[in-house]
Amino acid sequence: MEELTQTTAAFPRARPRRLRASAAVRAMVRETRLSPDQLVLPLFAVPGQGVQEPIAAMPGQFHLSPDRLADTAARVHAAGVPAVLLFGVPEEKDEAASGAHDPSGIAQRAIAAVKDRVPEMVVITDVCLCAYTDHGHCGLVVDGRVHNDLSLEVLARTAVSHADAGADVVAPSDMMDGRVGAIRAALDAEGHEDVAIMSYAAKYASAFYGPFREAAHSAPGFGDRRGYQMDPANAREALREVRLDIAEGADMVMVKPAAAYLDVITRVRAITDLPVAAYHVSGEYAAIAAAVERGWLDEREAALEVLTAIHRAGADILITYFAEPAARWLQEGAR
Numbered sequence: 001m002e003e004l005t006q007t008t009a010a011f012p013r014a015r016p017r018r019l020r021a022s023a024a025v026r027a028m029v030r031e032t033r034l035s036p037d038q039l040v041l042p043l044f045a046v047p048g049q050g051v052q053e054p055i056a057a058m059p060g061q062f063h064l065s066p067d068r069l070a071d072t073a074a075r076v077h078a079a080g081v082p083a084v085l086l087f088g089v090p091e092e093k094d095e096a097a098s099g100a101h102d103p104s105g106i107a108q109r110a111i112a113a114v115k116d117r118v119p120e121m122v123v124i125t126d127v128c129l130c131a132y133t134d135h136g137h138c139g140l141v142v143d144g145r146v147h148n149d150l151s152l153e154v155l156a157r158t159a160v161s162h163a164d165a166g167a168d169v170v171a172p173s174d175m176m177d178g179r180v181g182a183i184r185a186a187l188d189a190e191g192h193e194d195v196a197i198m199s200y201a202a203k204y205a206s207a208f209y210g211p212f213r214e215a216a217h218s219a220p221g222f223g224d225r226r227g228y229q230m231d232p233a234n235a236r237e238a239l240r241e242v243r244l245d246i247a248e249g250a251d252m253v254m255v256k257p258a259a260a261y262l263d264v265i266t267r268v269r270a271i272t273d274l275p276v277a278a279y280h281v282s283g284e285y286a287a288i289a290a291a292v293e294r295g296w297l298d299e300r301e302a303a304l305e306v307l308t309a310i311h312r313a314g315a316d317i318l319i320t321y322f323a324e325p326a327a328r329w330l331q332e333g334a335r
């Protein structure tokens with residue numbers, strides 16, 4: 001029997017351009033659609049009142065005190081963004097990262113302020129120690145090395161403190177082994193069994209976090225993060241990380257960065273039924289924003305194209321600094 005090797009005729013009978021002939025036909029055959037429901041906006045909380053300081057390397061993004069952060073959350077929620085990802089940027093740092101789980105710490109105050117002002121907003125919190133340690137590493141340092149198991153307890157305490165403050169979802173970004181299991185156990189022990197875990201499962205040691213580290217004052221004081229974040233050359237290892245996090249109780253898994261790791265997103269999508277998130281990170285945002293400032297790229301076209309690509313690759317949830325304008329563009333009927 002002859003194999004069917006093509007499902008359509010060949011040219012000139014086949015003309016793919018027929019399905020590109022009008023906007024209505026293009027819309028009818030479109031395979032991927034973005035929705036504001038998928039968008040998550042990262043926000044940076046700093047101490048104080050009435051503070052709204054621009055972050056130089058991230059045009060359009062700000063350091064916000066809890067009151068202004070709540071204002072921003074209300075505005076973007078009205079624009080159609082259903083979720084925020086909160087980062088605390090504390091004034092004080094120490095060896096033990098004690099500010100990370102302080103009940104009146106900056107992240108905890110920002111969480112409470114958002115929940116108070118916009119109760120419907122889904123509040124996701126970044127759980128990591130790098131902004132709270134004086135050395136800037138994502139875990140506790142013992143004898144010059146990031147100590148995995150000692151860091152787990154502090155991370156779990158931090159996640160519980162976020163849940164106590166009102167977080168709906170906690171997102172560990174530290175890349176310690178076993179942290180998802182440790183956080184799940186601690187949340188459950190404290191009556192937070194309804195708080196979900198979005199794990200930064202496949203998080204790479206990326207140059208594209210540069211602007212964020214300036215924003216979060218979290219650059220490592222010595223060495224780098226390659227002893228815990230993943231090697232950009234590895235994709236199979238990402239699947240192993242994802243499987244481990246799922247086995248430990250992750251409710252959603254994330255790939256980060258996003259645009260340079262579309263193959264990883266597709267492969268993760270193929271091995272799990274869980275929602276897959278992707279983080280279009282600060283450097284990916286800054287590269288587009290800088291070209292837009294120079295008039296070299298059209299912001300709306302470029303941002304929607306890259307977000308569509310990340311969704312097409314397999315991500316359900318898009319964490320992006322473009323969330324607010326993207327929600328507006330989509331509500332205006334783009335794509």
Ligand code: PBG
Nearest residue numbers: 128130173208209212281282283
């Ligand atoms: C904390 C953390 C980082 C980012 C999110 N959580 C920085 C890092 O790992 O150095 C990066 C986010 C971005 O670049 O937008 N560990």
